[in-house]
Amino acid sequence: xxxxxxxxxxxxxxxxxxxxxxxxxxxxxxxxxxxxxxxxxxxxxxxxxxxxxxxxxxxxxxxxxxxxxxxxxxxxxxxxxxxxxxxxxxxxxxxxxxxxxxxxxxxxxxxxx
Amino acid sequence: xxxxxxxxxxxxxxxxxxxxxxxxxxxxxxxxxxxxxxxxxxxxxxxxxxxxxxxxxxxxxxxxxxxxxxxxxxxxxxxxxxxxxxxxxxxxxxxxxxxxxxxxxxxxxxxxxxxxxxxxxxxxxxxxxxxxxxxxxxx
Numbered sequence: 001x002x003x004x005x006x007x008x009x010x011x012x013x014x015x016x017x018x019x020x021x022x023x024x025x026x027x028x029x030x031x032x033x034x035x036x037x038x039x040x041x042x043x044x045x046x047x048x049x050x051x052x053x054x055x056x057x058x059x060x061x062x063x064x065x066x067x068x069x070x071x072x073x074x075x076x077x078x079x080x081x082x083x084x085x086x087x088x089x090x091x092x093x094x095x096x097x098x099x100x101x102x103x104x105x106x107x108x109x110x111x112x113x
Numbered sequence: 114x115x116x117x118x119x120x121x122x123x124x125x126x127x128x129x130x131x132x133x134x135x136x137x138x139x140x141x142x143x144x145x146x147x148x149x150x151x152x153x154x155x156x157x158x159x160x161x162x163x164x165x166x167x168x169x170x171x172x173x174x175x176x177x178x179x180x181x182x183x184x185x186x187x188x189x190x191x192x193x194x195x196x197x198x199x200x201x202x203x204x205x206x207x208x209x210x211x212x213x214x215x216x217x218x219x220x221x222x223x224x225x226x227x228x229x230x231x232x233x234x235x236x237x238x239x240x241x242x243x244x245x246x247x248x249x250x251x252x
Contacts, residue, residue: 021129023125023128023129023132023157023161024125024128024157024160024161024164024165025125025126025128025129054153054154054157056154056157056158056161056217056220057158057161057213057216057217057219057220058161058213058217060216060220061212061213061216064212085150089154089220092219092220092223092224093216093219093220093223094219
C-alpha cells in the first residue's frame with residue numbers, strides 16, 4: 001500500500017489526513033506536503049494518523065521536521081492517533097513528550113494549550 | 114544456510130518488500146502473531162538504516178536480509194555493503210541524518226530484546242532474533 005494524503009481547513013487549523021504506509025520510501029512525500037503547507041502560511045497543523053497502517057523512524061523524522069518548521073512560525077503540530085501499535089513507536093522513542101497526541105480531529109482542532 | 118535470503122539494491126522502494134517477506138517467513142516459522150508487527154517494523158528499520166548508509170557513503174551495492182529458522186529462535190540478519198568506516202562517517206556527519214539514524218536504532222532496540230549491532234566484511238550487520246515457541250513475551 002502506498003501513502004495517501006489529503007488536506008482540509010478547519011477554522012485556523014489545517015488537517016492533514018494521512019493513510020497507508022509511512023516509511024523510508026513514502027516519507028519524502030509527507031515531508032514535501034508539510035513543507036508546502038508551511039511555505040503557504042499554514043502554521044497550525046493537525047496530522048490525522050488514524051488511517052496509517054505503518055510508521056517507521058523515517059516518518060517520525062519527517063513529523064519532527066514538520067514540528068520544527070511550524071514552531072519557527074510560532075505554530076503547532078498536533079497528531080491524532082488511537083492505534084496502539086503506532087503510539088508504541090512514539091513512546092519508545094520518547095516522542096510522546098514532544099507531540100501533543102489527541103483522540104480525535106475535533107479534540108485536536110479545539111486544543112489551544 | 115538461511116531459510117530464506119533476500120538481496121536487494123540499496124534503494125528505499127525495496128524496503129517494504131523486505132518487511133513483507135520477513136513477516137511472512139517469520140509467521141510460517143511459528144513466530145507469535147502478537148510480535149509480527151514489531152518484527153516487521155524492526156526489519157524495516159534495519160533495512161532503512163542500511164539503505165541510508167549506502168546513500169550517505171555514496172556506495173552502490175546490496176542489502177542482504179537473511180531469515181533463519183532455528184529450533185527455538187527465528188533469526189534475522191540485515192547486512193549492508195556500505196563499507197567498514199560508515200559508523201565513523203555517520204557520527205561525523207551530524208544534523209538530520211544522524212538524528213534519523215539514532216531514531217531508527219532507538220526503535221530497533223526498543224522493540225527487540227535480542228539485538229546486536231556489529232560489523233561484517235563489507236559493512237554493518239544487525240542481528241535480531243525472536244522466539245518461535247508458542248508463548249512469547251510482549252516487549
